[in-house]
Amino acid sequence: MHEIAVGPPHPARPLIPGRRCVVTGSAGFIGAQLCARLVRDGWSVTGIDGFTDSYDPVEKVMRAAGLVRTEGISLVVGDLCELDLDAAFAGADVVFHLAGRAGVRASFTDVDRYEHDNVTATERVLAAARRTGVRRIVYASSSSVYGNGETPFHEDAVPGPISPYGRTKLEAEQRCLGASGHGLEAVALRYFTVFGPGQRPDMGLRLFAEAAVLGRPVTLLGDGTQRRDFTYVSDVVAATVAAADAPADGLPVNVGGGCDVSVLDVLDLLRDLVGNELVLDVRPFAQGDVRVTSADLGRAQRLLGFEARVPFAAGFEREVAWVRGRLDRRVPVPA
Numbered sequence: 039m040h041e042i043a044v045g046p047p048h049p050a051r052p053l054i055p056g057r058r059c060v061v062t063g064s065a066g067f068i069g070a071q072l073c074a075r076l077v078r079d080g081w082s083v084t085g086i087d088g089f090t091d092s093y094d095p096v097e098k099v100m101r102a103a104g105l106v107r108t109e110g111i112s113l114v115v116g117d118l119c120e121l122d123l124d125a126a127f128a129g130a131d132v133v134f135h136l137a138g139r140a141g142v143r144a145s146f147t148d149v150d151r152y153e154h155d156n157v158t159a160t161e162r163v164l165a166a167a168r169r170t171g172v173r174r175i176v177y178a179s180s181s182s183v184y185g186n187g188e189t190p191f192h193e194d195a196v197p198g199p200i201s202p203y204g205r206t207k208l209e210a211e212q213r214c215l216g217a218s219g220h221g222l223e224a225v226a227l228r229y230f231t232v233f234g235p236g237q238r239p240d241m242g243l244r245l246f247a248e249a250a251v252l253g254r255p256v257t258l259l260g261d262g263t264q265r266r267d268f269t270y271v272s273d274v275v276a277a278t279v280a281a282a283d284a285p286a287d288g289l290p291v292n293v294g295g296g297c298d299v300s301v302l303d304v305l306d307l308l309r310d311l312v313g314n315e316l317v318l319d320v321r322p323f324a325q326g327d328v329r330v331t332s333a334d335l336g337r338a339q340r341l342l343g344f345e346a347r348v349p350f351a352a353g354f355e356r357e358v359a360w361v362r363g364r365l366d367r368r369v370p371v372p373a
């Protein structure tokens with residue numbers, strides 16, 4: 039993909055007094071909401087995204103279109119493995135590195151893409167950050183690095199990822215943390231299943247909500263006893279902003295919602311929210327699906343001042359309303 043500078047990352051656009059940062063993955067679910075929050079906080083933001091084919095790129099382009107009209111944000115479009123990152127990073131204090139290929143299931147069939155987007159891209163980001171004098175990198179790691187480890191997951195536990203996704207996230211995280219002390223500070227945030235309006239279209243809660251709102255069968259992988267520590271997107275964004283200055287250099291830090299919700303609990307709540315019985319299409323457990331995730335939040339509370347503010351039920355209600363609004367606005371396709 040070619041580099042297209044959408045809104046130049048230089049003083050042609052009046053800069054908001056404050057600090058400058060880079061957000062990779064700025065057209066992604068979390069990255070776009072992080073960019074919006076950072077400019078509200080007074081940062082000048084350069085977003086980078088390659089609109090990869092991990093899911094419908096139109097969804098990413100729409101998020102970017104929302105950002106590009108915002109004063110204080112400029113966007114660079116292209117693959118992190120090909121772009122001239124030095125130009126984009128010049129003058130940045132912090133790089134929030136959220137770009138990556140997310141999702142466990144697809145990682146079993148597309149290992150090369152996961153290596154490219156998670157490991158090779160991170161290596162390039164680190165090299166450019168060192169060359170350009172970036173002070174800190176905040177890396178979006180994942181609870182997937184723990185696999186089926188003992189719960190609650192503590193950052194000091196030995197990681198044991200059980201999918202190529204988890205393995206590539208761990209490798210990238212280790213490279214980031216390994217850079218700490220060599221002219222760059224690094225913090226790896228281990229996000230736990232992030233949800234809320236704008237969620238990626240391949241994620242369970244969104245798939246459930248779309249099927250239920252459309253009155254279609256809801257596909258359930260496994261028996262629904264899997265339990266997740268779901269984390270609302272604005273809480274993840276708050277933790278990520280805090281990580282720019284927190285005394286956490288060289289450390290992984292869990293970012294979890296502090297809830298313990300089974301998939302069956304999700305379906306019960308969804309039934310109430312849509313006001314209909316759900317028709318379930320039950321299939322076997324997905325490969326790489328861990329049974330339980332649960333974050334030990336002591337380090338996040340201590341070092342980031344983190345506190346999850348949005349409880350699961352309230353957050354899921356907002357996501358279902360967002361899904362409904364989106365589907366209502368769809369242009370009907372002629373028969």
Ligand SMILES: NC(=O)c1ccc[n+]([C@@H]2O[C@H](COP(=O)([O-])OP(=O)(O)OC[C@H]3O[C@@H](n4cnc5c(N)ncnc54)[C@H](O)[C@@H]3O)[C@@H](O)[C@H]2O)c1
Nearest residue numbers: 063066067068088089090117118137138155178180229232
């Ligand atoms: N959503 C979650 O529940 C969750 C949980 C744990 C960790 N994470 C991590 O957080 C980050 C953001 O997740 P998300 O849900 O917003 O995902 P997302 O797929 O919506 O966003 C990632 C963005 O990165 C971009 N990208 C990927 N590879 C790129 C490359 N080589 N060059 C340029 N751009 C590239 C994609 O186009 C995409 O817009 C990811 O790194 C993911 O692994 C997410």
